[in-house]
Amino acid sequence: MDVCEQIRLDISEEVERLMGDRLILAEDVQKVIHHAETTGKKLVDPATGRSLAYYRPKAVTYWVEYSRNGEGYQVHTAYSHRMVMKSSGSTREWVKSGSVSTWHCSQCQAPLEVQTVRLQYMQSIFPINLPACSQCGFILIDEELATGKVAEAEQALEDK
Numbered sequence: 001m002d003v004c005e006q007i008r009l010d011i012s013e014e015v016e017r018l019m020g021d022r023l024i025l026a027e028d029v030q031k032v033i034h035h036a037e038t039t040g041k042k043l044v045d046p047a048t049g050r051s052l053a054y055y056r057p058k059a060v061t062y063w064v065e066y067s068r069n070g071e072g073y074q075v076h077t078a079y080s081h082r083m084v085m086k087s088s089g090s091t092r093e094w095v096k097s098g099s100v101s102t103w104h105c106s107q108c109q110a111p112l113e114v115q116t117v118r119l120q121y122m123q124s125i126f127p128i129n130l131p132a133c134s135q136c137g138f139i140l141i142d143e144e145l146a147t148g149k150v151a152e153a154e155q156a157l158e159d160k
């Protein structure tokens with residue numbers, strides 16, 4: 001049995017329905033959690049104790065917000081996008097807006113700051129303000145953005 005399949009998930013009916021609508025499988029969620037917990041590459045919210053991480057096994061990036069629950073993990077939400085997050089060169093070129101996110105980079109132990117970064121999808125590049133870690137370059141695409149503007153942009157580009 002695969003190590004990922006051994007990760008026990010606690011998924012409410014509401015989240016299960018959401019995952020179904022978004023075509024996200026339990027095994028996609030397991031892969032994200034496994035990747036985050038083995039590499040330490042994730043965001044943490046010190047106020048709630050929740051973690052947020054992503055993994056891109058193929059052409060889709062999956063994000064999962066979760067928290068440790070006994071032997072397993074409770075899944076709070078999951079979403080995906082196809083657009084690639086690409087920062088323009090060095091993180092030193094980022095322009096900070098001054099706003100700070102509630103999410104902290106787990107590896108750098110630093111709060112995310114809103115920066116102007118570039119997103120790439122097919123041949124197009126979009127400059128956008130997103131919370132990111134200026135030390136390691138971890139960029140947060142939150143659920144509202146992924147299911148809103150990013151989904152719209154992906155759709156618009158495909159319709160061309």
Ligand SMILES: [Zn+2]
Pocket residue numbers: 105106107108109133134135136137138
């Ligand atoms: Zn970092």
